[in-house]
Amino acid sequence: MTILETKDLRKTYGKDEAIVHALDGVSMKVEKGEFISIVGTSGSGKSTLLHMFGGLDRPTSGNVIVDGKDIFEMKDEELVIFRRRKVGFVFQNYNLIPTLNVYENIVLPIGLDGNTPDHEYIDQIIHTLGLESKLNNLPNNLSGGQQQRVAIARALASKPVIVLADEPTGNLDSKTSQDVLGLLKVTSEKFKQTVVMITHNEEIAQLADRVVHIEDGRIVGGGNNV
């Protein structure tokens, strides 16, 4: 079952001679339960692509279909609500709310949606990520690896259809990177999550089920099932 599909996705910045093609006709599919990584150098367009997947940025042309819906047919507010229900984000710089403790950060998207968290499920995530002893800590009192684990927990908490990770290990040392990625992989398997991760690090990328290479806004390898 295809959970995410893009059709001839284009994004351009600027005009005329100064035109920059951040995305130049990207078409790809992601199947449910897949863990894929998108690899490219900086400026290759991988971040733009990820932002498109999550509805953070609108394309110049083309479609993004998530869970059977063309997300750019939605209005901004609808998109936000779609995002908080269907998409979980993990950012390079964790993006935790400094005033909320670990537990509150994890359940924040659920709270924003006006729902009560599924405690059993949340507890499982917390247990898997080894955060039980940190629940009352504020983000500033955690190490980078711990913060990223909280961000992963937050991304999974609302049971999204897809988790998007933007250089999740970019700020971590290699040992911690391995730990965090291992956890990301384990949890996504355990909770049957689809994960799209972007990275510039080939070694990390190899942990994924499939590696998609992107250069100058075009897929140059790994997008073979289109």
Place this chain on the structure above:
Amino acid sequence: MFNVNNKKTILKLSKTSFKSSRMRNFFAIIAIILTTVLFTSFITIGGSLISSIEEGVMRQVGGSYHAGLKRLSEEQYNQIKLHKNIEDISYSVILGIGENKNLEKRQTEIRYTNDSKNALGMFSMPTTGRLPEKDNEIATDTLVLELLGIPLELGQNVTLEYSVGGEKRINTFELVGFWVGDPIIPASQVWLNRSFVESELSSFVGEYPNDAIGTINANVNFSNDYNIEEKIVKVIIESGYSLNEIDYGINWAYIDSNQSINIFPILGFVFMIALSGYLMISNVFHISVAKDVNFFGLLKTIGTTPSQIRRIIRFQAIRLCVVGIPIGVIIGTLVGALLVPKVFSVISVDVVNVEIHPIIFIISSIFSIATVLISIVKPSRIAAHISPIEALRSSDNLQRNNKKNTRPFSLMRMAIENILRNKKKTLLVTISLSLGLIILNTTFSLANSFDMDRFLSSMIDSDFVVGHDSNFNSNSFYTDQKTLDRDFFDSLFEQQGIEAVSKIHFAEPYGIVDPSLSRVITEANEKLGFTEDRLQAMKDQLNSTKHPLHIYGLDGGALSRLSILQGELDMEKLKTGQYVIAEPFDSEKDILYYGIGDKVLLPNAEGVEKEYEVIAIADIPYNISIKHWHSITPAFYLPSEVFLSQIENKTPMLITIDVNEQSIQRMEAFLESYSKTIDLNMSYQSKASISAEYENTQRTYQTVGVSLSILIALVGIMNFINTVITSIHARKLELAMMQSIGMTTRQTRIMLMLEGLIIIGFALLITLTIGSFISFIGLNSLVSQSSVMSFYFTVTPSLICTPVLLLISVLVSHMSQESISKDSIVERLRAIA
């Protein structure tokens, strides 16, 4: 210690970081401008007040000179004028008093002077024309010319009657100068030429050694008005004379004006202004330091010392002052100039003299700079002690501990958390907002504390009070012979609608004072603590053989208005002419001149004394009393019949008139036309005009108070706006991130609005609790000292302001959110990475 290069570098750093904080600069300048406006307008009002009171007193005294020397001989004058401490000295010589029939109503002194400075110092310098230079020339004021019926034109003939040594002289002169006469100055001057006056006086000088006529009256100015008495005494003694030989007088304008201003309310107000300025400026810098924490951290890592960082911030603050203070001074002067007439009408100072003086600019600038420098102390200290490592992890909540709170999510809770992130900032904003509201409430309460009934009864308790002008105008010369004309009563009783007329007769004979009254002085001094001068004056008065007594003869209506403190108002006994009611020394009746049963000797108009027994102690309402006192003035009240038969048969000094409702306007019209056309010396007060005055007073208190509280409230609101905007901008990232994980724009907007509303809620809470407590105590102490106020307290003005504040809060948070939402989420998120 530090070299020039270092200073240059610091300046450069200061400049670059200065330019990057536009918003901080904007709000800081607004704060500095508002603070300076408050200081300048306040000092302008205060300064104008002092100088106007001073000038008002000078006009009553009739001169602006520091001191006067009387009855000098030419030799004495020539000796004294050489003294080195004298800045300038000039003199005049009196020929006599104008005796024309038309001049009876105005004391007119005929003089010559050796120097135009002397005429200036006596407010009697011709503004049209000049001083006389030939023997047939004359200069005088418009009051004299009008009384004599002479047109206000140079070249007119002026005929003057006067006496020299009892011999009547009539001479005609040519008018060569005049100026606008001031009725408040006790006498008008007529200037003649020196040689003419000297020839007129040639045969009489020396015959009147104790009289002012023909002797030199010198007016002296020193370099400043500090301690004038000491200076003039020094001049006399060092010139080789004794104080017995030479009589001196001090212009009490220079003594009185400085004492009549109470320093504590002024200090309190200056403190309030400084506090409101401090709250905002300090907050602006706190916020900017928190924002630039990375910058300061970086400076620290590359070896900038804490004192250098402090200097960077101080440079910036001073640059902001350079822009803000001049603007503030200009606006403040305008505000002050607008408010001065308002303030003056309240405290019935009638000389409007808006003081615009460089010293005001300097003082308010100094106050403002001081406020700014104090305000940046703490923020600079924080910036100076930022550790480079912490700076990298910086965020608003560096100091916070973990929290065990896991209650369900709500936007409200997030908003509260956000506000509590920086408790100090929140507190500063809240207090600064409350300050404006508290002052607003206090002002309104104060204005409403004026009790119309108490005010009126203290001023007037009948429809009209009529009397000689000297009873109403404390500046005009007064004797107990200035009574109402019999003709007036004939006209009065022709009027319709009169319900009651009460007559107040009055005599001020000199009697022999019972030496036992020295006990009163001792008691009063223990209780009230007189100044040395006052005490001496009272003792001198007791020791003198002649001593003024106040004796009232009151109609039944007026007698019944006395407030009886002891004994009874026994009309039967009083009418026998054997008994009298006595006044206590002070209104609290603790100190009595005489007790019930004491015998007193009261003289009649011929000086024949008769013994009366005191049967009651009572006080007379202010509005029907004689408003002139000596240091010790025992007063006695008799029924009118007894007064007229046993003391003096004369027309009343004052009368009170009550008329029926329909006749009030007619009576007012009658009194007005009578006092303006028939008897110019007659004057009156009406309940209607006093209640209009009351309303005017109340309105003025409101205008002035509200203007000042609006300014202070503006500081608070600016502070609030700045805080909201900067806190939203500082969280640009965080908000973008919240949106990336699913917070809708609506939710963000609600959360931000809640933050603003909570601060306003806190401010209201402080205003209503602590603020009310403070204004309550303040008002209470003011009201209890005042005879015309009843306690009134309201918080309505702050509640009325609430919707406005809420609206501002909603608008500001909405607009700042809009402005940060201009960038897409991606752009905002990228900005962090």
